[in-house]
Amino acid sequence: MSNTRILVVAADEGLRAEPCRALTAAGYEPVPAASVETACEAVAAGPVGLALVHGTSVGDWRRLRRRPGAPPVVVMEAGADVPRAVRAIRYGAVDFLSAPDDPAAVLSIVRRHAVPAGGDGLVASDERTRAVLDLARRVASKPVTVLLNGESGTGKEVFARYLHTHSERADGPFVAVNCAAIPENMLEALLFGYEKGAFTGATRSHAGKFEQASGGTLLLDEISEIDAGLQAKLLRVLQEREVERLCGSHPVPVDTRVVATTNRDLREAVASGAFREDLYYRLCVFPIQLPPLRERRDDVLPLAEGFLRRLGDGGATLSPAARRRLLDHDWPGNVRELENVIQRALILADGEHVDADDLHFEMAPMAAPQAEEAGEASLDDSLRDSEHRLILDTLRQTNGSRKNTADRLGISVRTLRYKIARMRDNGVAVPDSSGMQAQTG
Known part of the structure; x- marks a missing residue:
């Protein structure tokens, strides 16, 4: 937090003193300003995380709020009544501080509303998020593999970028690969690279993502969607710290830090045979769970x-x-x-x-059907179960090949992966390709 600048705007130096002392003690960088004009100049000079403004002493503070790049504004006034606070919020303040001389109150409101410096896109106002951020900060400088686990949309890639920018590799590349969005027959070439002539259309040699991220960080997003064959090759890269391009004649050393993410419980995937146990332990050197x-x-x-x-x-x-x-x-x-x-x-x-x-939210899931809707609900359930059986039967016929299964069903591999993920979320056991090969052997 030490590089987060906080504006303290008040005409009287005495009104600025206590908030500035509290901010300095907590590791922030207070920027005192005696007027709105001076505050606007401070915003123009560099990013500011929050502005604490003594509204009655500096005039129309809304000019600061309307300035491009302006930070959130908290109006402070000792002992102010509720109508003043309500009016300040209606005018655009994000909050109201009635005890600017109380260091604890100042820090609480700053932690709640300050935008962190550095462009990380991270907001850590909640105590649980700050605890996760502290873990990320402590592990960022260590050369270990990190596994970020959390529901979809919790900000796993944002935390992965935070790990990179706060590590000794910050000057190196940050390369992200969405493992769920790339067909399995392309993912291997994308990750490990290929030599000229390795396949139709390979008119020149190409470095894979591991090589491109050498000296920096490689994000393997949704690692749980990698198929069994590629899991074994990924394990070797993590163990040996070298890759072999498709049709390559010699291994290529790589100095790449791996951060992996998943929205599934990989321990359950290991128990069901869908994910290699040895790869899980290679990835889960330092696990971080992101709360929803x-x-x-x-x-x-x-x-x-x-x-x-x-x-x-x-x-x-x-x-x-x-x-x-x-x-x-x-x-x-x-x-x-x-x-x-x-x-x-x-x-x-x-x-x-x-x-x-x-404010318009996503449509809520439909409520449990009433008696008169039971027939329709049963039809929906039957159709869903039929789709699940069709996918499972086709997977068995193709020995678990996602590509061949998608071709037979007339859908894209990405759509198939999505349907399989939904099936697993609903408790349907979907074996990986190695498990199905063992069943048919």
């Missing part, structure tokens, strides 16, 4: 305000009713869903204020 957004409520509003600034023109604010509605939602889609909600709200909002009516 519903378990870190204090991050919701800072994230929403960050999306308002990034997706809008910087001047939009959330009404008190909109804030309450955001806090009341369970966020099954996590941060990604929140970003979508804010983007829709900016389109629908009338003027600079986003109200509760502008």
Whole structure:
């Protein structure tokens, strides 16, 4: 936090003194300013995480809020009444501080609303997120493989980039590969590279992602979707620290730090035979579990305000009713869903204020069917079960080959992977290709 600049704006030096002392002691960089004009100059000079503004002593602080690149504003005024606080929030402040002389109150509100410096895209206002961020900070400088586990949309790639930018490899490349989005017959060539003539269309040699990330960090996103054959080759690369290109004649040493992510429980995948146990332990040197957004409520509003600034023109604010509605939602889609909600709200909002009516959430899952709907529900269940059986039967016929199964079903490999993931989420056991080969052998 030491590189996060916090503006403290008050005409009287005495009003600035206590907040500045509290911020310095906590490792922030306070930037005192006696006027809104001076505060605007500070914003123009470099990123500012938050502005603490004594509203009654500096005049119209809304000019700072409307400035491009302006930070969130917290209005502070000792002993102010509720109407003043409500008015400040209606004018665009993200919060109101009625005890600016209380160091604990100052730090609490700064941790809740300050935008971290460095462009990491990380918001860590909630205590649980700060605990995870502390783990990430401590392991970032260590040359170990990290496994980030969390629901879809919790920000695993953001944390992976944080690990990279806070490591000794920060000046090296950061290369990300989405293992679930790439057909298995292409993923091997993409990861390990290939020599000229290795396959039709390989008109020149090409370095794989491991080589491209040498000296830096390679993110293997959704590692659980890699098929069994490629898991064995990946294990060898992690053990030997070298890759062999397709049709290559000699191994190529690589100095690459691997960060892997998954939204599945890999221990269950190991137990079911879908994931190699030895590869799991190679990846899970330092596991970090990312909590879902519903378990870190204090991050919701800072994230929403960050999306308002990034997706809008910087001047939009959330009404008190909109804030309450955001806090009341369970966020099954996590941060990604929140970003979508804010983007829709900016389109629908009338003027600079986003109200509760502008917030449109994803459609909730349908409630349990009533008696008169039981026949329709049974039909839906039957169709879903038939699809599951068809996929499983085709996988068995093709010895687990995702590509051949997708071809026979007339769908893309990506669609097949999605359906298999949904089947597993519903408790359907889907063996990997090696398990099916063993059954047919």
